[in-house]
Amino acid sequence: MNLDKHSRTIPLHCPTCAGTKFESESPESYSVTCTGCERVITREDLHRENEENIQAHLGEIKKEISKAVADDLRKRLQKAFKGSKGFKLK
Numbered sequence: 001m002n003l004d005k006h007s008r009t010i011p012l013h014c015p016t017c018a019g020t021k022f023e024s025e026s027p028e029s030y031s032v033t034c035t036g037c038e039r040v041i042t043r044e045d046l047h048r049e050n051e052e053n054i055q056a057h058l059g060e061i062k063k064e065i066s067k068a069v070a071d072d073l074r075k076r077l078q079k080a081f082k083g084s085k086g087f088k089l090k
């Protein structure tokens with residue numbers, strides 16, 4: 001079962017202008033610069049500002065995955081019981 005399709009990039013929003021594009025000198029740099037309003041914000045602060053947004057996305061992903069797991073299980077069961085009489089799964 002492949003769960004890769006459920007991974008996604010959660011867009012982080014600039015607390016000042018709600019822009020989603022940021023620039024940084026390197027992926028390890030401590031802070032990033034919003035390309036919309038040029039506000040410099042630390043990654044930590046950016047994540048804190050987006051906490052609600054991140055949690056909402058995680059909730060969505062969890063829902064999708066549990067649905068995918070349930071679907072997968074149902075398919076496996078249908079396969080396993082295929083051909084056996086008197087056992088039907090809807």
Ligand SMILES: [Zn+2]
Pocket residue numbers: 014015016017018019034035036037038039
């Ligand atoms: Zn901004």
